[in-house]
Amino acid sequence: xxxxxxxxxxxxxxxxxxxxxxxxxxxxxxxxxxxxxxxxxxxxxxxxxxxxxxxxxxxxxxxxxxxxxxxxxxxxxxxxxxxxxxxxxxxxxxxxxxxxxxxxxxxxxxxxxxxxxxxxxxxxxxxxxxxxxxxxxxxxxxxxxxxxxxxxxxxxxxxxxxxxxxxxxxxxxxxxxxxxxxxxxxxxxxxxxxxxxxxxxxxxxxxxxxxxxxxxxxxxxxxxxxxxxxxxxxxxxxxxxxxxxxxxxxxxxxxxxxxxxxxxxxxxxxxxxxxxxxxxxxxxxxxxxxxxxxxxxxxxxxxxxxxxxxxxxxxxxxxxxxxxxxxxxxxxxxxxxxxxxxxxxxxxxxxxxxxxxxxx
Amino acid sequence: xxxxxxxxxxxxxxxxxxxxxxxxxxxxxxxxxxxxxxxxxxxxxxxxxxxxxxxxxxxxxxxxxxxxxxxxxxxxxxxxxxxxxxxxxxxxxxxxxxxxxxxxxxxxxxxxxxxxxxxxxxxxxxxxxxxxxxxxxxxxxxxxxxxxxxxxxxxxxxxxxxxxxxxxxxxxxxxxxxxxxxxxxxxxxxxxxxxxxxxxxxxxxxxxxxxxxxxxxxxxxxxxxxxxxxxxxxxxxxxxxxxxxxxxxxxxxxxxxxxxxxxxxxxxxxxxxxxxxxxxxxxxxx
Numbered sequence: 016x017x018x019x020x021x022x023x024x025x026x027x028x029x030x031x032x033x034x035x036x037x038x039x040x041x042x043x044x045x046x047x048x049x050x051x052x053x054x055x056x057x058x059x060x061x062x063x064x065x066x067x068x069x070x071x072x073x074x075x076x077x078x079x080x081x082x083x084x085x086x087x088x089x090x091x092x093x094x095x096x097x098x099x100x101x102x103x104x105x106x107x108x109x110x111x112x113x114x115x116x117x118x119x120x121x122x123x124x125x126x127x128x129x130x131x132x133x134x135x136x137x138x139x140x141x142x143x144x145x146x147x148x149x150x151x152x153x154x155x156x157x158x159x160x161x162x163x164x165x166x167x168x169x170x171x172x173x174x175x176x177x178x179x180x181x182x183x184x185x186x187x188x189x190x191x192x193x194x195x196x197x198x199x200x201x202x203x204x205x206x207x208x209x210x211x212x213x214x215x216x217x218x219x220x221x222x223x224x225x226x227x228x229x230x231x232x233x234x235x236x237x238x239x240x241x242x243x244x245x246x247x248x249x250x251x252x253x254x255x256x257x258x259x260x261x262x263x264x265x266x267x268x269x270x271x272x273x274x275x276x277x278x279x280x281x282x283x284x285x286x287x288x289x290x291x292x293x294x295x296x297x298x299x300x301x302x303x304x305x306x307x308x309x310x311x312x313x314x315x316x317x318x319x320x321x322x323x324x325x326x327x328x329x330x331x332x333x334x335x336x337x338x339x340x341x342x343x344x345x346x347x348x349x350x351x352x353x354x355x356x357x358x359x360x361x362x363x364x365x366x367x368x369x370x371x372x373x374x375x
Numbered sequence: 376x377x378x379x380x381x382x383x384x385x386x387x388x389x390x391x392x393x394x395x396x397x398x399x400x401x402x403x404x405x406x407x408x409x410x411x412x413x414x415x416x417x418x419x420x421x422x423x424x425x426x427x428x429x430x431x432x433x434x435x436x437x438x439x440x441x442x443x444x445x446x447x448x449x450x451x452x453x454x455x456x457x458x459x460x461x462x463x464x465x466x467x468x469x470x471x472x473x474x475x476x477x478x479x480x481x482x483x484x485x486x487x488x489x490x491x492x493x494x495x496x497x498x499x500x501x502x503x504x505x506x507x508x509x510x511x512x513x514x515x516x517x518x519x520x521x522x523x524x525x526x527x528x529x530x531x532x533x534x535x536x537x538x539x540x541x542x543x544x545x546x547x548x549x550x551x552x553x554x555x556x557x558x559x560x561x562x563x564x565x566x567x568x569x570x571x572x573x574x575x576x577x578x579x580x581x582x583x584x585x586x587x588x589x590x591x592x593x594x595x596x597x598x599x600x601x602x603x604x605x606x607x608x609x610x611x612x613x614x615x616x617x618x619x620x621x622x623x624x625x626x627x628x629x630x631x632x633x634x635x636x637x638x639x640x641x642x643x644x645x646x647x648x649x650x651x652x653x654x655x656x657x658x659x660x661x
Contacts, residue, residue, distance in 0.1 A: 064612075064613075065611065065612065066611060067610070067611045067634070068633070071609070071610065071611050071634060072609075072611070074382075075384075075385070093637065093638075095637050095638065095639035095640055096613060096616060096637070096639075096640065097616075098616065098618065098640075098659065099603065099615070099616050099617070099618070099640075100603075100604055101604075101613070101614045101615070101616060102604045102605065102606050102612070102614035102615070103604065104429065104430060104431050104604075107430060108430065109430060109431060109606060111606070111612070111614060113612070113613045113614065116613045116616075116637065116640075118633050118637075122633070126633075127633075259430055260430070308430075308606075310607070310611070311431065311606040311607040311611070311612050312423060312430065312431060312432060312607075313385060313423075313472070314385060314474075314607075314609065314611075315385070
């Protein structure tokens with residue numbers, strides 16, 4: 016699909032610069048991505064909670080090759096997580112109710128950060144809290160640490176009793192909280208959003224207004240798997256978060272909505288299993304992508320996604336992601352909540368969005 | 376025995392042979408490249424099939440290892456779900472992905488007579504344990520129980536292996552259709568060695584729970600291979616928690632690698648799948 020569209024596109028600034036006869040496989044690709052003040056070498060990140068703290072898979076692949084590693088969400092205190100059963104496979108997906116199990120701030124600082132520094136990977140620390148104050152305290156402790164390139168604030172865990180996706184799915188609360196956090200760090204702040212809301216666009220706008228540098232769209236969808244034999248949920252905590260290929264079309268729609276709503280970058284996430292999936296998110300307006308569940312199946316999945324993106328771009332004769340990015344026209348400028356997206360503002364704010372502005 | 380730092384690899388493996396092994400079970404021999412670590416009895420491998428059948432890999436315990444010209448891993452399983460049914464459909468020469476070896480196996484070096492206790496197809500890792508003990512020149516007792524004779528899967532393999540190492544095989548069935556009538560506990564009560572012994576068991580959780588309680592009541596060490604739904608199998612997803620007992624919580628070192636678990640829960644895939652009975656809270660295990 017991406018290739019066909021590339022051929023049909025009118026010439027643009029990026030397109031004109033393309034060699035008439037693309038040197039397939041030989042051209043230098045520019046895959047860099049900017050998130051606030053941070054420049055990533057490429058658009059492939061790991062999704063929080065699916066790649067540990069970054070060092071667990073280091074013996075399989077060098078994590079510094081990825082755009083960034085997003086760590087497991089860290090909270091002020093250690094969390095034991097939810098009781099078993101935490102996982103249920105469903106058609107094309109999996110439900111999880113891990114419950115933010117993590118080592119807590121003290122151990123993260125004492126043990127994980129030194130390991131991360133040694134890896135030379137770009138590390139985005141995911142932080143989670145039950146209140147704005149908790150997030151502030153986390154940033155007060157971590158905000159200046161040189162091992163951390165940026166922060167992703169987990170506003171969307173579906174599996175905790177307090178401070179989860181529902182609590183944070185209030186635009187005014189997000190905006191207020193991000194303003195508080197903004198004052199605590201100069202590093203880029205990324206807000207990870209829940210898909211189970213009336214309008215991801217509204218949440219994304221609130222994050223932008225609060226000073227977020229990017230949003231991640233989206234976290235898992237709330238789902239339920241029934242164990243008929245025992246007459247209950249297959250999971251210990253009734254519902255869990257659905258991830259995997261089953262959610263990709265849902266996640267794409269929300270990613271697209273978020274990208275239309277804001278001028279800050281959107282990180283697309285939800286069911287990305289290969290390079291094509293990743294490019295679909297980028298075509299929907301994402302600046303970068305996060306690979307999650309795929310890493311459970313193949314620990315090298317994120318690296319394969321990156322290689323496949325490169326192969327696809329070379330086959331297209333493209334030199335950068337601009338030729339794929341935001342390829343949706345005027346028919347898609349209306350988001351699901353009926354608001355018209357501000358494409359002109361977006362184009363002005365980000366040179367890499369010029370393509371989408373031209374085609375809109 | 377313990378494996379705190381990952382030495383697993385994900386490789387392309389080839390079906391060397393696959394044959395019916397009685398009563399709806401299959402024996403799969405899988406050729407793996409030399410770089411694939413040699414599993415210990417009780418360790419498992421994540422078997423990943425092509426997309427289409429199921430999403431997640433299936434954790435399968437290793438039933439045997441042959442290290443001749445090619446390294447071959449044996450698996451004994453029943454095609455009961457979508458994953459294992461798709462696996463059973465694979466013919467010789469077909470390829471799949473294998474990630475392992477994973478987890479912590481049976482500590483067969485523990486002092487005392489090893490008593491292997493198998494329930495139904497839980498016999499798989501214990502066949503492997505028996506042949507390992509044979510290689511070490513150690514005698515063992517092998518207790519093998521099931522609902523009925525049909526569920527004493529691979530009983531002949533067990534008989535051959537245990538005979539080779541000069542140990543004794545005790546078969547039992549709930550309905551008395553083969554071996555003695557009764558459960559593995561009845562047999563254990565009868566044959567438990569006078570001196571020190573260490574139980575190594577695998578089977579349904581109900582059986583493992585009974586064996587754990589029986590052993591704890593008598594101050595006998597019991598190592599139990601647990602089962603859990605898993606996603607990654609490597610400790611990263613945190614999907615397979617096993618509740619620790621109070622004793623297990625107290626024994627948990629705050630500095631233990633986080634990949635293993637936390638004070639409340641041990642991860643079945645990294646700290647297990649083999650646990651000592653006293654480490655776990657059997658009230659919360661179903």
